[in-house]
Amino acid sequence: MAKERTVAGLRCGQVLEHLSDYLDGDLDDATRTQIEAHLRGCDWCERFGAEFAGTIVALRKELVPVSLPQDVTVRLMQRLNMPLDKE
């Protein structure tokens, strides 16, 4: 596991925390811009974020009639954050 980096003023963990909001378009412009800058400068997040985004989108397609992606998202985030916390 690559060590967590700080790119564009955000740590990888922070990017992951914001990722579901980012996908929802719930972030303010400044934060969204920072995340996009991080994704461009961090190959790990770019790869991982794309995978994560694909998972969320796929889950939401399955779960669209039931609105509980938040719950699923939180659990995913917790799992995804675990390796980072061990650093």
Ligand SMILES: [Zn+2]
């Ligand atoms: Zn990163």
